[in-house]
Amino acid sequence: MPSISLRVNGKSVRAEVEGRTLLVELLREKLALTGTHVGCDTSQCGACTVHVDGRSVKSCTMLAVEADGREVTTIEGLAGADGKLSPVQAAFAEHHGLQCGFCTPGMVMSATDLVRRNPGATEAQIREWLEGNLCRCTGYHNIVKAVKAAAQAGGK
């Protein structure tokens, strides 16, 4: 079985995985990082979005072996060590950017990638960027508001 080493939320991790083990399975089942959700398992809903070397990816559509040697950040890695929410997380709370919360980790990870790369993102750019993340509750309005606020605040 392939052995891989990577960094997850700043910590070095070694794991034995099968070739077919998905990154999301490694995170949830081996590392108990269950903040990353599996929604559709068909790379459409974005609930499983994490960062690999700083870029948002759908962890249900990436093999764990492909994360060997990479830096992975999950929703658990965004807040500060003191528990202080990241600017995007804080904006989601402030603007009520969630209802049931299932899609939220993926939304926050995706939005975090956007505001880092395009801090001046317009509403249209935010809506286009979030096309890979589905929410069945909010109608997206407050999510977009939250991301816009975080972008304007220069959130990371």
Add this chain to the structure above:
Amino acid sequence: MQDFSFHKPQNLAAAVDTLKKRPEAKALGGGQSLIPVMKLGLAAPSDLVSVAGLAELRGIKVDGKELVVGAGMTHAEVADSAEVKKAIPALAALAGHIGDAQVRNRGTLGGSLAHDDPAADYPAAVLALGATVVTDRRKIAADDFFRGLYQTALGADEIVTSVRFPIPEKAAYAKFAHPASKFALVGVMVAKGPAGVRVAVTGAGPGVFRQADMERALGGRWAADALAGVAVKAEGLNADPYGSAEYRAHLIGVMARRAVAAAG
């Protein structure tokens, strides 16, 4: 997903060697098509050979009158590339609207071409620009590369290394995207350049194809209204719950006109 042996070769020669020795092996690019296909059990390779990170497949450069894009470049890298935006802005725009942001961060040019999904965007660009697909062993003209539904001229152990796009005078891509998947219900790329006037259609048929009547009309006069008299036949086009063949035929006309207007 059925398990497989995973290989991460250090160079292109080793990757080709692994594919040659294992007839049931498949090359893995960004996995945005292959992994879903394997999850569905539609493919069950014995081995996966990871190629997207190979140095030989990386890089973007202008070489004379061609833009050369490494097959391992992700859609996001192509969309954000200053060289691509300058040389062929239509190609950067096309890459920036493939799937969604997460898919664009993983999916690669070579992977998209080797998979040859009938609704994929890149095949339209490769065919309309008259590009050359470069592999580990040969160069394949776009007109010879695509062979219909998920079929290409590639051998089982052949790896796409780069694509050479002749820099056009004008080009644009217009897509009527499926709202959920962002795949093209119909996508039309038009180009006027070293390869002549070419119109390539994706999403509408069993594979990407050129629209000869439109090429003739635009060859005579490059303007959206030059396409007014071109009738697109529905025969042979895809029909599914998202759109009938007649609807797709209509969309080909609309997308082609939009693309010509956008190309200026």
